[in-house]
Amino acid sequence: MEPVSKTAYYCAGVRARDAERPAPIVGDKYAKLFLGDDGRAVFERFRHFDRPNASNIARHRIVDDLLRARLLEDNARPVVLLGAGFDSRAFRLTGGRWLELDAAPVISRKDQLLPATRCPNPLERVAVDFSPASLREALTAVRGSGTVTVVIEGVLMYLPPPKVDQLLEVLRKALPRHEIICDLMTERFLTRYSADVHKVLAELGARFEGIEARPLARFLEAGYTVQSRTSIPLRAAELRAMEVSPFILRWFLPSLRDGYAVHALSRGG
Ligand SMILES: C[S@@+](CC[C@H](N)C(=O)[O-])C[C@H]1O[C@@H](n2cnc3c(N)ncnc32)[C@H](O)[C@@H]1O
Secondary structure: OOOOOHHHHHHHHHHHHHHOOOOOOOOOOOHHHHHHHHHHHHHHOOOOOHHHHHHHHHHHHHHHHHHHHHHHHOOOOEEEEEOOOOOOHHHHOOOOEEEEEEOHHHHHHHHHHOOHHHOOOOEEEEEOOOOHHHHHHHHHHHOOOOOEEEEEOOOHHHOOHHHHHHHHHHHHHHOOOEEEEEEEEEHHHHHHHHHHHHHHHHHOOOOOOOOEOOOOHHHHHOOOEEEEEEEHHHHHHHOOOOOOOHHHHHHHOHHHHHOEEEEEEEEOO
């Protein structure tokens, strides 16, 4: 069997370290469960990337907050975690009906270490190979359940643009009413601020193949509208995850402020 995604371990490592801090930003107490020796070895290669790690944890917090707001309004909201990795939101947040999709090795590791049956909220996990057919099939679990929130976190930068279009087409057909919460990074941001971390990711076989000058454009062309847009570095600075003054970042570093953001995108009411 193929190994567990190294990028999933990287993100879990960031959250495990955050959870050990006196004032965590996310406080994911489950993250360290998933790491093991393999995961810790992967995270060691990223431990020193202060700013990318700060963005990673701020990104997770932004998505947590967006989901909490939705679940407060609709306690039974279906949430699909596409490329869920070691996301533990189904266990940490109150409410929601959760569907976690990822490759088989990730799903089986999660099931082994934190079984879905122990989740306080309804949770289904499905192993997919990310082909349109396997995604369509997996999404039938949340079909016809009102507006579905689809979280695609830390995933799109790895997908070549035609794959993103293919994914949007599957979502459009399978879920007539949905919104997407995803992070989008511009080419300029990658070149200026993420080249170092990307070099290590690429060495581990996880190259960013979906980086474009204007990544939002393909979502707008596909009929999505922007409900909210949150700068990840700015939020990291506000949360004091990053040692940059939020004031300086907001007013004098536009390429850092605007190049990497969490978007909530809706279509179909
Ligand atoms: C960087 S990790 C992010 C995991 C999780 N969303 C998080 O934030 O912790 C990327 C995840 O996407 C999964 N993945 C790989 N190929 C994918 C694809 N074509 N579509 C969606 N997810 C994919 C990987 O298995 C991995 O778990």
